[in-house]
Every structure is written in structure tokens, then in C-alpha cells.
Amino acid sequence: MPGPTAADTIRILVATDSHVGYNERDHIRGDDSWKSFHEVMCLAKDRDVDMVLLGGDLFHENKPSRKSMYQVMRSLRMNCLGDKPCQLEVLSDMTENFQGAFNHVNYKDPDINISMPVFSIHGNHDDPSGEGHFAALDLLQVSGLVNYFGRTPESDNIQIKPVLLQKGNTKLALYGMSNVRDERLFRTFRDGKVKFFQPGTQKEDWFNLMTVHQNHHSYTETGYLPENFLPEFLDLVIWGHEHECLIDPKYNPEMNFHVMQPGSSVATSLMPGEAVPKHVAILSLTGRDFKVEPIRLKTIRPFKMKEIVLADEKEIKNLAKRQDHRAELTRYLMGIVDELIDEAIEEWREIQDEDELEEEPPKPLIRLRVEFSAPGGGHYDCENPQRFSNRFVEKVANTNDIIQFYRKKSSTSRKVNNAAEIPEESVLAQLAIDSVRIEKLVREFLEAQNLTILPQNSFGDAVSEFVDKGETHAMENFVTDSLVNQHKHLMSLDQTEEEDLSAAWEQNRLAEEAHFAQNGKRTMRKVKPKPITWDSDDDGHWADQPIAAIVSEDDEQADDDDDVVAPAKGRGKAATVKKAAAPAKKAAPAKGGRGRKKVVEEESEDEDEDIVMVDSGEEDSSLFVKPSAPSRATTKKPAPRKASPVKRAPAAPRRRAAAMSQTQSRLDFSQPSFSQPKANGAGKKMKDLSDDEIDDDDDAFEPAPSSATVRSTRSRR
Numbered sequence: 029m030p031g032p033t034a035a036d037t038i039r040i041l042v043a044t045d046s047h048v049g050y051n052e053r054d055h056i057r058g059d060d061s062w063k064s065f066h067e068v069m070c071l072a073k074d075r076d077v078d079m080v081l082l083g084g085d086l087f088h089e090n091k092p093s094r095k096s097m098y099q100v101m102r103s104l105r106m107n108c109l110g111d112k113p114c115q116l117e118v119l120s121d122m123t124e125n126f127q128g129a130f131n132h133v134n135y136k137d138p139d140i141n142i143s144m145p146v147f148s149i150h151g152n153h154d155d156p157s158g159e160g161h162f163a164a165l166d167l168l169q170v171s172g173l174v175n176y177f178g179r180t181p182e183s184d185n186i187q188i189k190p191v192l193l194q195k196g197n198t199k200l201a202l203y204g205m206s207n208v209r210d211e212r213l214f215r216t217f218r219d220g221k222v223k224f225f226q227p228g229t230q231k232e233d234w235f236n237l238m239t240v241h242q243n244h245h246s247y248t249e250t251g252y253l254p255e256n257f258l259p260e261f262l263d264l265v266i267w268g269h270e271h272e273c274l275i276d277p278k279y280n281p282e283m284n285f286h287v288m289q290p291g292s293s294v295a296t297s298l299m300p301g302e303a304v305p306k307h308v309a310i311l312s313l314t315g316r317d318f319k320v321e322p323i324r325l326k327t328i329r330p331f332k333m334k335e336i337v338l339a340d341e342k343e344i345k346n347l348a349k350r351q352d353h354r355a356e357l358t359r360y361l362m363g364i365v366d367e368l369i370d371e372a373i374e375e376w377r378e379i380q381d382e383d384e385l386e387e388e389p390p391k392p393l394i395r396l397r398v399e400f401s402a403p404g405g406g407h408y409d410c411e412n413p414q415r416f417s418n419r420f421v422e423k424v425a426n427t428n429d430i431i432q433f434y435r436k437k438s439s440t441s442r443k444v445n446n447a448a449e450i451p452e453e454s455v456l457a458q459l460a461i462d463s464v465r466i467e468k469l470v471r472e473f474l475e476a477q478n479l480t481i482l483p484q485n486s487f488g489d490a491v492s493e494f495v496d497k498g499e500t501h502a503m504e505n506f507v508t509d510s511l512v513n514q515h516k517h518l519m520s521l522d523q524t525e526e527e528d529l530s531a532a533w534e535q536n537r538l539a540e541e542a543h544f545a546q547n548g549k550r551t552m553r554k555v556k557p558k559p560i561t562w563d564s565d566d567d568g569h570w571a572d573q574p575i576a577a578i579v580s581e582d583d584e585q586a587d588d589d590d591d592v593v594a595p596a597k598g599r600g601k602a603a604t605v606k607k608a609a610a611p612a613k614k615a616a617p618a619k620g621g622r623g624r625k626k627v628v629e630e631e632s633e634d635e636d637e638d639i640v641m642v643d644s645g646e647e648d649s650s651l652f653v654k655p656s657a658p659s660r661a662t663t664k665k666p667a668p669r670k671a672s673p674v675k676r677a678p679a680a681p682r683r684r685a686a687a688m689s690q691t692q693s694r695l696d697f698s699q700p701s702f703s704q705p706k707a708n709g710a711g712k713k714m715k716d717l718s719d720d721e722i723d724d725d726d727d728a729f730e731p732a733p734s735s736a737t738v739r740s741t742r743s744r745r
Contacts, residue, residue, distance in 0.1 A: 044083030083268030084151025084241030178204025272301030348406025
């Protein structure tokens with residue numbers, strides 16, 4: 029049998045964490061991210077690879093700016109479009125791998141000439157959100173530039189089916205799992221609710237490649253993805269999210285697969301892991317064998333970092349016992365920074381081509397960490413960090429945070445006035461603000477607090493949305509929702525004694541914390557329908573506005589009792605339609621009626637009978653869920669959505685409008701919603717929700733506006 033040839037080799041350029049748009053408003057570093065991404069795409073075209081695999085966080089924000097989107101689309105169009113035919117043949121059912129309006133790979137589209145396809149999952153920075161639950165990658169997919177795969181629509185029931193590709197005699201099963209909140213993913217794997225599928229034929233001939241975007245190290249007990257959670261049949265795992273470049277694959281003897289961590293292509297924090305030289309890799313697959321060719325990126329801004337302990341430096345060891353030594357200490361530290369600048373520029377010149385050496389080197393990133401604890405009761409008089417950094421305005425790119433002072437102590441916490449404990453200064457210094465996880469910082473601070481009303485574990489989640497995702501109303505909505513839940517809980521109780529209020533608050537707070545710990549998300553708040561006069565581009569997302577929230581049950585019932593202003597065509601006035609009183613007992617909607625739109629759980633009889641895919645679970649495996657036979661008898665219809673609140677119109681205009689139009693009917697196209705049960709559950713039963721109605725993003729529950737409902741903000745005021 030003849031050996032493999034070049035026609036049997038699949039060449040893949042692998043990169044992760046491009047973070048296009050990071051610090052784009054900085055006049056020095058604003059273009060770094062898209063320039064490095066453009067270099068990656070140009071390398072892929074110059075090396076004539078078959079495809080590009082991106083491991084998440086293509087964008088730094090899930091709502092990228094127009095500049096970021098423009099630069100990415102420009103680079104993709106320049107390098108991916110062409111007349112050269114793509115030699116990768118798709119063998120799997122593309123409708124199961126790609127969702128959306130164009131559920132197929134872009135190079136199979138007859139209207140687009142794609143010579144080098146790009147496959148990508150989303151990360152934690154560019155994850156789906158907002159109305160419609162779209163990600164930035166959805167825009168790139170619908171434009172035909174990217175193949176967005178590895179979606180996780182249900183975080184607590186994940187099914188991973190590979191994209192099956194073949195070139196010559198080499199068969200590739202490409203698995204992808206986009207980012208899921210680490211704690212929730214850990215619990216989903218632990219509960220056995222993650223199911224992998226394998227090709228149905230010739231299993232031993234497929235090279236199984238997977239890309240993930242999760243924490244690789246155990247920052248917390250459950251805040252990471254252990255490698256032994258992944259199936260053993262994998263051959264290579266591309267690990268995104270971690271920015272330290274570990275481009276050489278590392279073998280895991282326990283799981284019998286290799287792990288490659290390409291790291292980021294731009295430094296987003298001044299930490300040791302970012303100071304490692306940045307690489308991408310060309311992965312060559314021939315049969316079941318693979319070879320990795322690392323390629324160092326040349327457009328990366330040079331970054332040098334050093335850490336010193338003043339008490340160990342011979343030149344300044346005795347300064348702590350002298351008076352007025354700030355100037356001498358500052359000169360010594362400035363000398364170290366100058367050396368780091370020279371080293372960074374020299375290192376940049378070494379990797380450049382001869383024709384690029386004539387260019388002026390970019391200003392480097394410099395970080396000097398200084399431990400200034402003085403021995404023997406002395407004291408080091410250090411200059412203000414920002415004032416010190418401003419001395420190098422014309423030499424470095426980070427002119428405000430070159431130096432970082434910290435004091436090392438054995439104790440990690442201290443008390444202030446017998447009040448709440450806060451982290452020690454040295455701990456806060458080590459937790460750099462540009463790299464620490466906001467939830468972790470808030471959790472460590474709140475552990476010593478005594479919150480009575482606000483849930484503690486979801487507090488950090490709200491702060492993270494405000495800081496990382498740019499949700500400007502996240503904190504306001506969190507506080508409002510918490511107060512509304514407490515109010516509902518108190519109003520549902522019979523006890524009115526003041527001494528019982530604290531216990532009631534504590535009970536509801538614990539219930540909210542338990543709900544967040546179990547579901548990984550806060551209690552969903554219900555939102556009023558968006559007025560047709562609301563402009564999302566100018567006014568922002570309707571669901572983010574405080575006035576959009578339903579704060580009481582009276583607001584929910586107002587839509588059933590009040591009148592609705594129907595838009596009138598032409599120059600006439602709007603006519604009001606009197607709504608019929610809601611019946612005391614809800615009746616099942618009749619077939620073919622003009623009631624609300626039904627939500628039906630559809631089941632596919634041949635879901636697990638795909639010719640290509642079969643369940644990879646074995647009898648002795650406890651990680652994967654066995655596929656169960658579909659049962660139509662157990663299908664439940666979700667509870668109908670309550671009508672959204674409409675404010676009552678003035679009485680006099682209502683009578684006139686009612687007289688003008690007595691027979692006008694009202695069509696309602698709003699989506700169904702689900703109300704949260706009361707805390708005590710008195711006299712009510714909560715209906716089961718189907719899997720399709722569970723989602724991580726609150727914005728996904730924003731109802732569509734009723735076609736006959738017009739809310740005039742001027743009339744309200």
C-alpha cells in the first residue's frame with residue numbers, strides 16, 4: 029500500500045485569543061490587536077494552509093466597535109476569498125454543526141468563493157448576548173467569512189457533535205465547545221450531562237481534534253475544566269482562554285492525548301504569562317499522525333517584565349536606614365527600567381526581517397514589580413508609581429503603570445476598627461486589576477461581610493457583567509431585582525412583626541443564593557414589551573433600561589384590565605380598544621384560535637440514528653449520558669406567557685375612542701414568558717420548563733413588541 033502524500037495532509041493554522049479591539053482607544057496601543065490578527069491571517073495565506081482554526085475570543089468585547097469589526101472583516105476578506113478550490117470535503121450533516129440562516133460551511137456556498145475557510149468557536153469575551161442572543165461571530169458567519177461552530181445553547185445539557193472533514197485519505201473529526209461559565213460546566217460534566225458523538229464508521233481512522241475555551245488551571249475548586257473530564261478518544265486538544273503561550277503540545281499520559289495552548293496574540297495584562305514570546309502554529313495532519321510547526325509573531329509589541337526585592341539588592345540594601353533617600357532609590361529603579369527598554373528593543377530587532385529593520389521599533393511594554401519591605405524596622409521611601417511611570421512617556425507604551433510596589437507579608441487579611449475584614453495591601457497588589465477575575469475579587473471581599481438583602485454569590489456576577497461585558501445597567505438591575513424579590517417575599521408572608529423581618533430577609537436571600545448556585549444565573553426578571561417608538565441604536569437595548577422591568581404583579585395584570593392604544597393609519601387619531609376582562613380560571617387555548625403563539629417541543633425520531641454519528645459512551649463510562657428513546661407522552665407544553673403591562677389611559681379619551689371603534693380587534697404577536705413563583709410557593713404550582721426555555725442570558729427573554737400595542741412616552745410624561 030503506498031504511503032501518504034501531500035494530497036493526504038491537512039494543514040491547519042491554529043490561533044486563539046486575538047482580542048481584537050483591546051485598548052483600542054489608546055493612542056499608542058490602539059491598533060496592536062488587529063495588526064497581530066492581520067499578521068496571523070496573512071501567515072495562513074502565505075503558508076497555503078487548508079483552514080484556520082480559532083479557539084475563541086476573536087473580539088475583546090461581545091459588542092465590538094465598528095472599527096474592530098471593520099478590521100476583522102477586511103483581513104478575512106483579503107486572505108480567505110479567492111479562486112483556489114478548498115480541498116476539504118465535509119462528510120457530516122452540516123445542519124447539526126452550523127446554525128442560523130446559512131447552516132453550511134461557507135466554501136460550499138455557490139455565491140461565495142472561499143479558498144481558505146476559517147472555523148471558530150466563541151470565548152468568554154465575544155459570547156452571545158442581547159436581543160436575539162447573537163454573538164459577533166454570527167455577523168461574520170452570515171456574511172460568509174467565518175464558520176461558527178461549537179455552540180452550547182444549553183449549558184446544563186451539552187451535546188458535542190464533530191465537523192467531519194476529509195482530504196485524501198486523512199479524516200478529521202473537529203470538535204468544538206464554546207465557552208461556558210466554568211463553575212457551571214464543571215457541574216455539568218460532573219453530573220454526566222455532556223455527551224460526545226463519534227463517527228459511525230471507521231472510528232480508528234479518524235484524527236479527533238478538539239478546541240475549548242475554559243480555565244486550564246484550578247484557580248478555584250470548580251472554576252476550571254480538568255483535562256480528565258474530556259474523553260480519552262481525543263488525539264489533540266487546542267486550549268484557548270489561557271494567554272501564556274505553550275505552543276509545544278504536552279502529552280497527558282492519563283488521558284492519552286496531547287494538549288496545545290497557543291496563548292493570546294496580544295498582551296492584555298502586564299503579567300509574567302504575557303511576557304512569553306507569542307506564537308501561532310501550523311498543524312499538519314496525515315492519517316493519525318500530526319506535526320506542529322511553531323511560528324513566532326513579529327508584529328507583537330515587545331514586553332519585558334522583571335521583579336526585584338529591595339532588601340536583596342546590594343546597592344540599595346542599606347537605604348532603608350537612611351533619611352531622604354527617595355531620589356537615590358528612584359535613580360536606581362530608573363536604571364533598571366532603562367535596561368529593560370534596551371533589552372525589549374534589541375529582542376524585537378532580532379526577530380525582524382532585514383527590510384523591516386529600517387522601521388522605527390515600537391515603544392515597548394515594561395513592568396517592574398518591586399517588593400519594598402524593609403528589614404530591621406527600616407523604611408523605603410518610594411515615589412508615586414504614576415509619577416515614576418510618567419518619566420518614560422517618550423520611551424514606553426504603558427506610561428501610567430510601569431512600576432508596581434507591593435509589600436510581602438505572611439498574614440493575608442487584617443481588621444479595620446473591628447469591622448469587616450479586607451484583603452491585605454500586598455494581596456491587592458498581587459491581584460493586578462488588569463488580570464484578576466472580578467467575581468473572585470468581589471467574592472473574597474464579601475466573604476467577610478454580612479449581607480442581609482442582596483445575594484452574595486450573584487453580586488460578583490453583576491459586577492463582572494458591568495466591568496467585562498459593558499452592561500451599564502447590570503448593577504442597577506441587580507439591586508432592583510433583588511429588592512423586588514424581597515418585596516414580593518415579604519408581601520406573601522402573614523407575619524408582620526418587625527422582629528421577624530430579619531429572618532424573612534435572610535430566608536429569601538439564602539433562597540436566591542441557592543438558585544444562583546444551582547442554575548449559575550440570577551433569577552430572571554420579566555421585561556415589558558419594547559415600544560415601537562424605541563430606537564435601540566440611539567436609546568440602547570430596551571431590556572437594559574430600568575423602566576423596562578416589571579416590578580410587581582399589578583403591572584403584569586394591568587395588561588389584562590387596561591385599554592390598549594392601537595395605532596391608526598392615516599392622519600386620524602389612535603383608537604383605543606377595550607380589552608375583555610380576564611377569566612377567573614385560565615382555559616386551555618382552542619386549536620386555530622387567535623390566542624397567543626404556542627411553544628411546542630418538537631422531537632426528532634431519528635435524532636440518534638444519524639448514519640455518520642454514534643454515541644461515544646461506553647458501558648463502563650460515567651461521564652456521558654446514554655441517549656434515551658424519545659417519548660411523546662412526556663412532552664409538556666410550557667406555561668403561557670403573561671401579558672406585558674400597559675399603563676391605563678385617561679378615562680375621558682378612552683370613552684371617546686371606544687365610541688369611535690367598537691368592533692376593532694387586537695392581534696398579539698408577543699412571545700410567551702414565564703413568571704417566577706413566589707418564595708413561599710403558597711397556593712401555586714410551578715410548571716416545568718422545557719430545555720429550550722432555559723438560557724444563560726437574561727436578554728434572550730426580551731419579548732417582542734405587540735403589533736397592536738403603542739406606548740407613547742410623551743403621553744406618559
